[in-house]
Every structure is written in structure tokens, then in C-alpha cells.
Amino acid sequence: MVLNSILKCMFSPRLIQMYHNASERHYKPLPLEKWSDRVIRSFYIAWKFGLYTSPFLGVILYSRNYLLPQTLWEVSKLAAGMGVLLFVTFCTRALGRSMNFTYLEFLDVLTKAQENITAHKADLMVYDFDFSAWPVEYDLSGTKSSANTLVETHYKGVIDYVTSIPLHVIAYLAIHSFGIRLIYPGSLKFLQSILESRLLDGRATLIEKYRGQRYKLKTADGNTIDTMFVNFRQPYNNSGILVICCEGNAGFYESDIMYTPLADSLNFAVLGWNHPGFGSSTGVPYPGQEQNAIDAVIQFAINKLGFKLENIVLFGWSIGGYTAAWAAMTYPDIKGVILDATFEDLLPLAVNHMPKWWEPIVKLAVRRYVNLDVAQLLLKYHGPLRLIRRTQDEVICLQQGDLTTNRGNYLLMKILKHRYPYVFEEKQQMLLLQDYLSHVLDKDKMQLLQSEFNVANLEELSNNEHFLFLKRSYAQEYTKSYPMKLGENFNNKQKNQLVLLLALWYMSDYDATHCAPLNPRKFQLPCTIESQNTEGTQEFLWN
Incomplete structure (x- = not known):
């Protein structure tokens, strides 16, 4: 029985806080679980940091002759030792969890919710835990994706095509390593670790004060999107106006623009969501994944929450104007669009913030892989529009x-x-x-x-x-x-x-x-x- 309990806790989610008692909100793990969890999270952050900086680390290691066979052998032995340490840490964390009645009580609720989320949603909302274990409540995976990010490249001839290959390679590597993180710094896990306390408090406020409901959506490309729906001023009905919030490049629904339409002077239902790779949402915020994410959010609002398209307002801040603009183009019958501090095109800003000699690479990288041309999308939307400067x-x-x-x-x-x-x-x-x-x-x-x-x-x-x-x-x-x-x-x-x-x-x-x-x-x-x-x-x- 004890062994079975330990095995269940081996890879179960981290319990963070509980909402039924605001004075004792934070979960208190036993020492075995507490210190083991810190070690595991440190490994994870170090791995992510190494992954993001791998192009630079590779150049440094090569220049210092660290990539020789004998050096790699020593590194492999070190990695094996760290693997053993990580395994032992997982075991001790599981032991600590299996001895904690509060954690076992949570695990029982989670198991029931994973079998039937509708029946046990209220019980599950008491707990804040690793979102990867939260049951999917709206699933678009396997459906045809609405994303369309293809950018045609025209060449003057064979010579022009051949000479552009090195630039394409550099642009691809730059965007898919550090570039997308520079554009969307909120996707950096170490930044999210720094902001964790703020995000947890914000989520607690949305749930405790505004009676928010958390949902997990699955997009057409398989990402899971963390969303928060608030309609607290009256018994639930979907006859009013729903504001869907699209956050900035370091914004999260827990702490940013979602609170504006929730003000006492207004009377809107509000739906917030986190970009792919932000907070508990999976993926990376490339344009295609962004488009699939907002598409899932709107489909969820219509088909699950029951709002009519003509009662939905899109609210985008900064780079969130891109997803709002794409959604407006794709769903032209929405009630309107509000864009706050939004640019017309990413390219002028990207060129302006990078060294002059990088300009050809920046232009190619942005246009080919992160073509956030807000203006071109809005030209295809004919509905009411409001800009805030x-x-x-x-x-x-x-x-x-x-x-x-x-x-x-x-x-x-x-x-x-x-x-x-x-x-x-x-x-x-x-x-x-x-x-x-x-x-x-x-x-x-x-x-x-x-x-x-x-x-x-x-x-x-x-x-x-x-x-x-x-x-x-x-x-x-x-x-x-x-x-x-x-x-x-x-x-x-x-x-x-x-x-x-x-x-x-x-x-x-x-x-x-x-x-x-x-x-x-x-x-x-x-x-x-x-x-x-x-x-x-x-x-x-x-x-």
C-alpha cells in the first residue's frame, strides 16, 4: 500500500496553493518534498537556459577546445552522475508527498476530475497545481488548423537564390534559438520563475475575488492554452458582452490587461489567456501557434461558453494586437476591436533595436518567420475599431x-x-x-x-x-x-x-x-x- 502510494506520487504534479482558506493559501510540503522539488526545478531551469544559449555556448566550447573526444567522455560521466542524482531526488520527493495527508487528498480530487471534469470541476478549482495535469476541457486537436503564416520569397534568379542561402540559415537559427525569446521575453522560463509569486497572487485574486473559472484548451496543433473566464457580477449568463484579452510580449492574464475590463465601472464578462509558452500554456509563440491559440479561445467562447460572435470584443495590448488583428480578420462579425499601444508592423521596431549590420538578417528573419504585420491584417477587417496611443x-x-x-x-x-x-x-x-x-x-x-x-x-x-x-x-x-x-x-x-x-x-x-x-x-x-x-x-x- 505504501509502495503504491509512493509510485503514484513519483511523477504527480506539484501542488502550489489552495483557495478555500486565504489565510493559509500556500501549500506546506514536508521537508523531503520541499528540498527535492527545489533541486528538480533547478535542473529544469539550468536545462532551459542551456537550450536557449546553446548556439553561443557551442561556439565558446569549440573555441576553447572543449569538444574533443576525451572532454566529451568526461562530460558524459558527469551527466550520468547527475542523472542518478535526479532519480534519487524524484524518489525522495515522492516519499515526502506520500506522507502528506493534504497532498494525498488533492491527488484523490485530481484523479476523479481527470475521469470526469464536469462533475468535479468545483472541487478541482480549490487547488492550484502544475497545469500539465489539468484535464483538457475543450479540444480542437485533430481539426483543420486556421493558421496561415506562409510568406512567399521571390528570387531574381539562381545566383540570387544560392547567395541568399547563408542568410536564410543564419536567420532560421537566430529566430529558433534566441530570436523568438527576444520578441516574446515572457516565454523565458527563468523570467517566469522570477514572476512566479506575482502570477500566483494574480491568479488567486481572479479566482477568490472575481470568482474566475480556469480552463484548459487544446489547439489544432496540439498546444494546451491556460485560460481564465470571469463573469462575476451576476448569475452566469451569456447574453452580455465578452471581452477577450490578448496580452503583450511579457504579459500574463494573471497580472496585466485582464484587470482593465474587470473594473467596477464596467460590466463585461472577460476571457484571458496566455500565449503559447507563457505561464502554463505550452508551445512557443511563433505566429502559427499564436493564431491557433486565439482561434481555440474564440471557438471555446462560442461553443463552450455560449457567447454569440457579435457580442465578442477583442482587446489587444502591444504585441497582443497581432493575435487580436488576426482573429478580427478571421472572425469579421465580432462586435469590435480595441488595440492599446499597438504597432503597425514588427519589422521597423526590430530593425531599430538591433545593430545596423544585422539589418539584412533581421529583415529576412522577421518577414520569413515572425511576420507580425498588424496593419495588413486589420485592412481585411471591416468592423468597429478603436486605437489607444x-x-x-x-x-x-x-x-x-x-x-x-x-x-x-x-x-x-x-x-x-x-x-x-x-x-x-x-x-x-x-x-x-x-x-x-x-x-x-x-x-x-x-x-x-x-x-x-x-x-x-x-x-x-x-x-x-x-x-x-x-x-x-x-x-x-x-x-x-x-x-x-x-x-x-x-x-x-x-x-x-x-x-x-x-x-x-x-x-x-x-x-x-x-x-x-x-x-x-x-x-x-x-x-x-x-x-x-x-x-x-x-x-x-x-x-
Whole structure:
């Protein structure tokens, strides 16, 4: 009986904390389990660090003649000794767990939940443990993947193809070793170890305070995605609006943007998820895996939680704008998209942050393997859209402190030029938009509005004959399809006025740095211009 209990505990999951008693939340392992677990986790972190840095370590070892046969023999003996130590450590950890009544009680609940998660979900939600053992509750594995990341490469001839092979090899190795981790640092396990306490507390808050429900989804490509669903303000129903949050490159649902739509002033159901390789989600955040992940999240929201597509809002922050944009393109009937501090294309930022002599490799690596072109995806989405620009953004500005280099500006310009081509037929209107986007202070923007509409304030704007004419023109032309013919017969004055109104309605400024939490007052659902009122216009400009 004792031996059977030890064997069951040999490779069972690590129990971390329990939620039924907030004052005694953290699980207290016996000394045998505690110290054995630390040794095992240290081995794991060291292995991951070695894997990430293997290209550099290989070069260093080779340059110092450490890769000779006799040296490799000594290394193999050392590895064998470490293997024996690791095996003994697993045995002592299992012994410690088998002597702990709390752990055995948890293991019994987990076993029952793995057999029938629906019947035992409430009991399982009491425990926080290694997510690998959590039963899959929504499975898309084996279905046709929706991912589409193919980038065509054109060559001028055989010589061009042959000479590009070394660059392709270097780009491939760079992206698949350290490159993807530089783009998505949240996938680094040692960083997650540093943040573990913060993530655990955040998850506990979502479950204890907001009555969140944790789910495990399986994507079409076999990854498992850790998600958290919150709908705590009323008895569960799926008739309201669901906000799906897409985190940044070092963001987790436990601690970041999910808390904005959960504010008391709002009343949304919220679904958060972690990128592949982030937290308890498996995989690596390559574009294809990202696409399959958000696809599984949306399918889960529709088919498992029961929300209608037209009641789903996508909320993306920073690099999370890519998955939000891809999902919007793939599910064009969603209610709307809100993008906070998002760039239009990864390439300019990648080139800007790397040495100049790396530029050919960076361009090839990004375009071929991590082509996060947010703007091109959004051009294929015709629904309501809202952009939030951080005026002190230090991450997506090519030059820190220079608002004109904020890549969110370029995202807005590309969207407006695509949706309203007749408005931007002449260079003059694009220059006016650039001038508007160069201003940080609201009073400077107000001066532009006053000069174009001849009004003293926004209250007067609603009664301005030019404003009413533009709004009527938009409502008459609006067909939920772009490009639109709006502005086809407008004069320059009318086009200039429309440029400012479009900029107002599509983008709002937030006086904050890139990583500052978004004020819930800035979280406003996107809608079409013809449905806007004066109060909405005023709030967009001044809040």
C-alpha cells in the first residue's frame, strides 16, 4: 500500500496553493518534498537556459577546445552522475508527498476530475497545481488548423537564390534559438520563475475575488492554452458582452490587461489567456501557434461558453494586437476591436533595436518567420475599431520622446487611407493627419478643430453645419464594407474636416508609458461614426 502510494506520487504534479482558506493559501510540503522539488526545478531551469544559449555556448566550447573526444567522455560521466542524482531526488520527493495527508487528498480530487471534469470541476478549482495535469476541457486537436503564416520569397534568379542561402540559415537559427525569446521575453522560463509569486497572487485574486473559472484548451496543433473566464457580477449568463484579452510580449492574464475590463465601472464578462509558452500554456509563440491559440479561445467562447460572435470584443495590448488583428480578420462579425499601444508592423521596431549590420538578417528573419504585420491584417477587417496611443510610450516609438515616431501613428494612417481612399487622395490630407498626430496636448488638437470648423469648443461642434453634413454623409455611405466612397465629391475643406473627425473617432490618447495599466475610463467600446453623439466625441478627446 505504501509502495503504491509512493509510485503514484513519483511523477504527480506539484501542488502550489489552495483557495478555500486565504489565510493559509500556500501549500506546506514536508521537508523531503520541499528540498527535492527545489533541486528538480533547478535542473529544469539550468536545462532551459542551456537550450536557449546553446548556439553561443557551442561556439565558446569549440573555441576553447572543449569538444574533443576525451572532454566529451568526461562530460558524459558527469551527466550520468547527475542523472542518478535526479532519480534519487524524484524518489525522495515522492516519499515526502506520500506522507502528506493534504497532498494525498488533492491527488484523490485530481484523479476523479481527470475521469470526469464536469462533475468535479468545483472541487478541482480549490487547488492550484502544475497545469500539465489539468484535464483538457475543450479540444480542437485533430481539426483543420486556421493558421496561415506562409510568406512567399521571390528570387531574381539562381545566383540570387544560392547567395541568399547563408542568410536564410543564419536567420532560421537566430529566430529558433534566441530570436523568438527576444520578441516574446515572457516565454523565458527563468523570467517566469522570477514572476512566479506575482502570477500566483494574480491568479488567486481572479479566482477568490472575481470568482474566475480556469480552463484548459487544446489547439489544432496540439498546444494546451491556460485560460481564465470571469463573469462575476451576476448569475452566469451569456447574453452580455465578452471581452477577450490578448496580452503583450511579457504579459500574463494573471497580472496585466485582464484587470482593465474587470473594473467596477464596467460590466463585461472577460476571457484571458496566455500565449503559447507563457505561464502554463505550452508551445512557443511563433505566429502559427499564436493564431491557433486565439482561434481555440474564440471557438471555446462560442461553443463552450455560449457567447454569440457579435457580442465578442477583442482587446489587444502591444504585441497582443497581432493575435487580436488576426482573429478580427478571421472572425469579421465580432462586435469590435480595441488595440492599446499597438504597432503597425514588427519589422521597423526590430530593425531599430538591433545593430545596423544585422539589418539584412533581421529583415529576412522577421518577414520569413515572425511576420507580425498588424496593419495588413486589420485592412481585411471591416468592423468597429478603436486605437489607444500612449503619449509617453518608450517601446513602440523609434525615438524615445518623439511622438511622431510612435508606430501606432502609422497603424492609424494605413487604416484610414485604406478605409477612406477618397479622403486621402491628395497628399494634403495625410500631412494634416500627421500634423494632428504630432500633438501631445489636447489643447493643440482643439486648435486644429477650431481652425477647421470655426468653433470655440466641442459643445459647439455638434451644432456646426459642416459637422452635421459630414456625419450625415458618413451615415448615408456607411455599408459595413471598405474601402468607402465617402469624400468622393468633397472639397479640400470638407476633406480636412473629415480627417480630423476620423482621427478623433478612431484613436484616443492616454498620457502614460507603454506598460502602465490602462485606466478603465479609456476602455470604450468601438462603434461607427454615425452612432456617435457629442458626449462621446468630448470624452474621446479629453479623457
